[in-house]
Amino acid sequence: MAATTSGARHTAAPFTLHAVTLAVLTSLLPAHAADAPATPALGEILVKAKRDDSGNTRNGATTVIDAEQIGKNNAIDLANLARYSPLISVPSAASGSGNIWDGAGNTGINIRGAEGNRVSLELDGIALPDAAPKPDANSTNAFGIGRDYFDPETFREVRIGSGTSPAGAGTPGIGGAVSFITKTPEEYLATRKLYADYKFGYTSDHAQRMHAVTAAAQLNDKLQGLIVGVHRDGEQGKSKGGTPQNPDDWSSDAVLAKLNWTLARDQKLNFTIDNYKAQHDLVFANKLAASYPEGATQDARTERTRYSIEHHYTPGAGLLFDTLDTRAYTQNASVVDQTRASYITGGQPYLRNISTGFYNNSKGLALDATRQLDALGMLSYGISYEQQESRRPWLEDRTVIKTGAHQLTMKNRMADMDTDKLAAYLRGEFGFMLLGHQATLTPGLRAEHRKLTPKNLTAYLIAVPSAASEIREETDSFLTPSLNLSVELAPGFSTYAQYSRGTRLPTAAERTGTYDSFSYTAAGNAYAVLGNPNLQKETSNAFEIGVKGAPANGVELSASAFYTRYSNLIEYAAQPLDPVNYPTITFGLYRPENVGKANTKGIEVSSRFLLGQWAEAMKGYSVALAGGISRGTAENRLTGKQADLPSIQPYKANATFAYDDPALRGGAAFVVSTVRGKKAADDVIADASGARFAVPGSTVMDVTAYWNIGKHAVLNAGVYNLGDKKYWDYASARSLPAGTNAATLADIERYVRPGRNYAVNLKVIY
Known part of the structure; x- marks a missing residue:
């Protein structure tokens, strides 16, 4: 008999979450509801992430998605945050797509063809855990555990x-960097002493x-105090494909609590508790x-808890800094999968x-400081230190049905590893006139030191003691420099040119990741996958030019052209057999090597036109156009083979026709x-060849709307894939084998995106 789900477990939010949030609301709310603040002007169409403002061309191409936009996108996880960005995608591992013990979920972000651990993720300046490679997949870019450690709400x-990230604070990435910034009390209390809202959503x-x-x-x-409590529950994602999705009964809870204490006119102390929990009851049918x-069946549990204290000091002129931000933190993150079969x-x-x-x-x-040198010059500098303990256990208790005997096997996927990281950076901004235009030169240098x-x-690797x-x-x-030149062509419109060098150190999993096919008594011969303690650093050299801002009234434009060279890319490679050190490994030995180099180049453009600027009757109407195209080549230095880089996204473009009521309704x-x-x-x-699934092109239409119901309610709704099209996401489906038999055809169908679907959320403000 096939395994079945455990029942309707997620019918209501856990008592603990409701108890905490209701208790806080009860203590904070007065006898009558306070008036909500006036709804702010909605300057962004609800389906388009806004590009960073022109003053931030010193950071290159950056997409900013605020809380309002997250709500309008009906984003429930990482995949929907950047729904319409041309060269940004979120690869995911489908349920049951690997071994029976592998998990599922979003594994990171693909930005301009770079993905996995080449794109960094951080939350409030604190790095989130690396993606966890699967040594048993013989690929450093195949992951058995997702990176869903947060709730977008x-x-x-x-x-x-x-x-490549310019030198500065935070967690850099050689292919890109994603920063999640949590809500604060200040954003709700600027014009009032009390705020509360309740939000319900359905997708x-x-x-x-x-x-x-x-x-x-x-x-x-x-x-000042803030608390945010979020509960979600749901099931497996719907699909337009012909293969049923594996059942997934899931729930998640998130609590964000902050207390801001103003010690003096120039000092503030902030306390934060940030907790996220998720549980999935999966059936691998x-x-x-x-x-x-x-x-x-699999019981998958994810949890991340962070405690942090931040001190903000703004003494003004006279010291080595005008502002000094100090942050101390602890963060514990875990993903635990219990599989039974x-x-x-x-x-x-x-x-x-x-x-x-x-x-x-x-x-x-971490300490971050700024010093204003003069009206046109500023220095930013800082230092950070982090200790991390990483563990990747794998333990099987196999029961012999006939006798009841237990066979215990430990095959940890990497060595237990403690890591010490020390980083420092210095970044300057120096303004001057260039051919009659205001220009800013921004050099930067970051230094890092790591001990494993x-x-x-x-x-x-118990089966191979040596x-x-x-x-x-x-x-x-290592040292990583960057240099940016930004020139203001017109008020609010700038052009820039930027160079950044990036470095990624091999992860603990790449240095020590293991898998073997030895019998459970560790006898006989077999093949094995080992880590490589001699791996070198991956590096990137990135060049970019672009424009950003408002070149004319009613026009917003962001465009960039980029070229990046990657060297020493890490991937698994077959090794010569070693009868001296590994006499029992006779069927094959595989280890990660610095085998690859790659080049990527491309252009991305986004624009928005406020039609009311040219015709009074079109006031409130706008058109947004965005598109991106990129190319990439890869070369394996061991084999000499060259080909297109498979992780490069296909050409993507979108057009939006929107109306935003001038009266804010x-x-x-x-x-x-x-x-x-x-x-x-x-x-x-990866030296991997074979027939691959040709991901077909697609054209998908969405309709979204929002309604400000007076001062006390906001309704967002959307219908996605309006034409009920059958389509795939290239980033997730590109590695699927061609459909040559029932099993491969079923896997292809499992990756089909949802057909016509809808989402709605209602926020009531007290």
């Missing part, structure tokens, strides 16, 4: 930096229901086979209970998005 804004493609409560209060003249007659091999029935996970606990201290200290090596002797304490250091938009079809080239860096 807690965000004030999301900043997506395209291309049909996951049958997802959301309940969110936000409350902020001016407790006295020195204290697609794993039904002779070996797994009942498929498999009936298993038959050699005619013998077993019960497999597999526990695998990814644990990342970190604590750190392996722990508990007795549990490392492997542990390779693992040792290691240190790495509401608005609507119609969006057409088109993506060119593409078949991924052979991955020469």
